Amino acid sequence: MVIPLSTPATEGALLVPYPATLDVPHELVEHVAWLLYEHRRVRNTRWRKLGCFKQALLTLVHLRKNETFSQLGAGFGISQATAWRYVDEALDVLDSWAPGLHEALTGLGEGDHVIVDGTLIPTDRVRADEPYYSMKHRRHGMNVQVIARPDGTPLWFSRATPGRTHDLTAARAHSIVQACLTRQIRVLADRAYQGAGATFRTPYHHHSEQPEHYLQFNRDHARLRAPVERAFAQLKSWRLLRRARCSTRRIGTIVQAVHTLLTCNYSG
Template identity: 90%
Template sequence: MLTLVHLRKNETFSQLGSGFGISQATAWRYVDETLDVLAGWAPGLQEALTGLGEGDHVIVDGTLIPIDRIGADEPYYSMKHRRHGMNVQVIARPDGTPLWFSRATPGRTHDLTAARAHGIVQACLTRQILVLADRAYQGAGATFRTPYYHHREQPAHYQQFNRDHARLRAPGERAFAQLKSWRILRRARCSTRRISTIAQAVHTLLTCSYSGRKRLSTSIRWLVSALMMIVA
């Protein structure tokens, strides 16, 4: 419950402790331990792509998790969004269901740079998975497909390609909508090193099925089941 309130409402540990009748330090420890457990069950990149191959396609995009930082923290400042934050890459199914969230990198990181650093480009090339992405990924090559620049000056079939591309890529925004429905990721006040863990924990709560995970202990299974029922 502590973890759910923290993720959903973005309350401070002082507020959590006061609300649940425990100390601030205890609230931090309970939430920290639970986040680590949940994040540990988030799928890795190769696991997320299991079952996909030639003939399948996914949507890749990046989002900025806003953070509290001063102007001097230049690496975290995104010129695109005009604010400080952390860059998180997502791979989503054609219907917008998130398959994988990357670790968070400083907001100044370009989406294409992040995709290469996380191994997304190579992993999709190896499996011959078609990737639909926006113009930020132009130059990725491999199996990435991005819109044409200056399509209005191009032949009609280029314009049609861009329209079809945008239509197929649009559901990918649902993955970000699900991620940002947890208020802690609308404006994170924690250490930047914890944002990756939080994103992975949220991914576990959103998408992972635990019925086939025999290694999951009874207590953890009960916790996750309870959280999922409340979230629903």
């Protein structure tokens, strides 16, 4: 008799580890390992079952492949609880190294321009969790704002706010509007940011008899703003952020941890 893998007969069964590869540079794993080593040294941490390199690899596997802690524990020879603690600690370390808004805008000023947009990090929520439901995306999640260079290179990711938060509200709450105004940085944004004023540039409203030069402006604006999708693609290349199963309170930390991984300089 053949028992399908999805039947309850396999629930609670031991997981079988297997060889696998991770599509990140070896230097990135070493860089995260050095950050963890410094963290352990400062705290005078006692002996751990996993060394710094293995803990860094464990964390990157979790972020990149979105594997559960049970799967991670089986693969690294540790318990599910230990895997959770190691990943949680590493995320906090990476979060502490994420650049702040003012640091990210250093070197930019009058005459420069950036692109601002928001994205939704999907989450597992029930219908009753109204604050996390985005009417725009028709699903539950967390709102994250991004500031990107004209070529789409991400400069800064915001903390996560509940999915129903309007993009303009989020931009004001994260001080993006004020920071760009202070530096006189021009901002390209979509219609969700209309009313931001300051240095924000948004498309014209659609009207039935809109002048041709307004339509041309909107087309040019959309073309210049399109590269922001590259920033979102880089963020969500870490599969955990395509469908987060964790607490919504931890998503902000995860986004900042990924931000560190995207912006860190490990070449030297």
